[in-house]
Amino acid sequence: MKHLKNNSNIADSHQPCVLIHARIEASAEWSGRLRVYVLLAPHLQVGGWGNSAQQIQLMGKDILLAWKDSTHLAMDVDVGFVKTSCGYVGASDGWQDLRDNFQMDWQFSRIEDGNIALIGQIDLTKHKQFTLGLSFGDTRHAAVSALAQSLSAPFAEHRTRYIEQWRRVCSGVANLDKFSGDGGRLYRISHGLLLAHEDKTFAGAFIASASIPWGEARGDEDLGGYNWSGIAIWSTAPRGFWLVTIQLLHSGRSSISLAHSARTAVSPKTSGSMAHLTGVASSSMRSLFL
Template sequence: MNEKSVAFGMPGIEPRWTSSAKDGVGTAYHSSSRVWFTLSHGIVNEIYFPHVDTPNTRDLQFLITDGESFCHEERRDLLHQTEYPEQNSLFYRLTNSDREGRHRLVKEIVVAPHSSVLLMHTRLEIMDESLRGKLRLFALLAPHVKGTGKNNSAMLCGLGGRKLFEVQRKDIDMSFGCAPDFARRSVGYVGFSDGWRDLMDNFNMDWEFGQAEDGNVALIGEIDLSDVQEFTLGVGFGHNSHSACTHLLQALATPFADQREKYIRQWQRTRSEVDWSAHTKDGGTLMCLSQCVLLAHEDKTFQGAFVASLSIPWGDTKDDSDSGGYHLVWARHGANRHGAAGLRANVVAVTRTDLASVYPGENDVNKSINQEGNLTMKESESATKDPICGMTVDKASAMARLTTFAANTAGKSFYPRQLATRQRASRAVVADN
């Protein structure tokens, strides 16, 4: 294989997103890990980095073939089951089974607790003995780096003898690898030279291209099943090729069981003090999961920046022209839903963030909000600084501005990266190390 061979079909077909009917969302709780993911139809969809409003992939799924008579696309052709094995944790187990009961994939998905890497441990189970030794498995990844499927550049790369992929657009680099290493790899342009089209043609991987630049690209890697039928895929991120590859290889070098244990422990330490067991029929399991889902929608850099949803509405029919979607902050809605879930500290954070964004001033807006989340004003003389805008006004005028805050901000929305910078130190404290 020539790693410099260039795929044909540039720039590929017009890119699309994927379904917004999600079965799960996840992220590590610690602020040092700045990756989020979504799930639907039994597969990973968008992977976000470095902010909660910046998707970098369309989807990550498997193709399964016997090389002779069929090629199953995981998303469309298999039966899906989503499990939540650990209470109060965004840890998922996905089981995707052949409709005729011949084989199935069991996947566990986490984010590295202290690194920007998504990890997916997978086990292939073969029930039909006639397929043992014949089934071949391929991982197919569709990059949409920095919110678009256009102008992505993909190539084969290696670090320390490891067989990896690299995808780059602007200031974001993405690295894709497997432990054990992929047996074969290729990159191509979607609709022309991508791995899906290659396999669906004759159930075999015929193309092994090394580069596909500036287009709508896709990556495909054949899983090495020669020794074991369990493996771990990883997608790592950074702001240059070296950092993305290094983060990925470091995460893959740690046993998946250790990564999973730390990931679950971080989330379980965030459990609300409210005991829901007496008010629910499931012991509060669904309520605890819902609280975790709410917490997962907060950005790791901008405190209080909770996006409306980690999804792209009607994404499977939309191109890249709608850059906002649900990846925006509506502070009014965020405060309401976090208050209903008993997450009082989040209501305070949301309100502080909205104050700083709508009325930026030299003053510290945190002084305008007490620990109960109520809008207040410091006791002072009749002439004082407005706690929102910093202008010198009379006390009555300042109090009036505060009490009408909700009306003034109704309907306003922001990208998390547009908000006032506040490091999320509390996540690091709660999540431990």
């Protein structure tokens, strides 16, 4: 029997980096034979096409980079990679390489301007547990620096801080358990999901229409009716504004609702002038001050 054990996925509390920690458990017959790979298909700036990737060395270790215009990501694992490669999806990517003989035979160091995928074989020769990091930045240096800082601290420290901060932000949530049929479980999950969509730079800014299915459900040509123009759209439209604000008010997050309203009130139009609140937004704004 062989599998990943105690797989944990969290975000670094201070860096734009996702951390995945796992421990490998394998029976004696698989000891020394089991190989673990990580496969990443970057869809930077809300699109699979036009992405590029490269393998570089940092402090004697191979790490994988991807970018599209001014958006960059970096991927590494604390125990190191045995091999890395990057290729075009469906032609030279790691999945195509592995599926014929379950081994990495290709090692392409750079790929440009396409629908791409990156792969790395995780080094399990000395350790049976590892932490994988995936960081982001508006420059290559920013992404690589965030990755290096995140992986320099033990995963246990990240996890402790992550739990503490989520407990703190959820401590003031209104108790609506008695009004639900599941003891408030779905309500608390929904509240956490909503907060996870708040911008980490501008308080009160939220991703527009989080209910729209992305990922494999839609291609680059179908962005759900929004003109993204390569950047995320925040929920300043009346419908999105109303839903986010009311949900936060119901959960007792009046301070975040106020920040959201203020953010919308001062959001500039494409012409450069300041946007006026619509009737729906204005009524929500007034309710916050009553």
